Amino acid sequence: MAELFSADWMNRFQEEWNKEPELTDPLGKINFNSTIAYGIDGESAPRGVLVVEQGRVVKSGAFNGETLNWDLRASQESWEKWISKGIGMMGLGMAYTTRKLKFEVGDYGAMIADPRMAGPFIKTFAVMGRV
Helix, strand or coil, X not given: CCCCCCHHHHHHHHHHHHCCHXXXXXXXXXXXXXXXXXXXXXXXXXXXXXXXXCCEEEEEEECCCCXXXXXXXXXXXXXXXXXXXXXXXXXXXXXXXXXXXXXEECCHHHHXXXXXXXXXXXXXXXHHCCC
C-alpha cells in the first residue's frame, strides 16, 4: 500500500472518488469546485491534494503549493482509524470538537450545516477505505 496521502495514494483516491456516485452526483448538482488538501497534524504542509470540479476529481497528487479551499489534518493514527472504520456525523463532530480533525483552511461549520456537503464529506472517509 502506498504511503498515506502520497502522490500514488492520492491518484488511487481520485479513481475511487470518481467511481462513487454518492460523491460525484450530489457535489455536481451544487457545482462544487474545490482544492482539498490532506495531511498529518503537526507537519508544515499537507501531503496530498485533490482538485474537484463539478463534483469530480480532475487532478490529484502530492501537494505542490496549490491555493487551498480546504486543508484537513489529523494524526496518522486517527486517519488510519477513520479510513478503516469510517466515520459518521457524530464521530465527525467529536473529532472536530476534540481537535483530532483540524481544518487548517476551510469552514467546518458552514460545510457541516449544509446537508448537500455534509453527506458527501462523510462519504469521502468510506471511499478512502477503498484506496
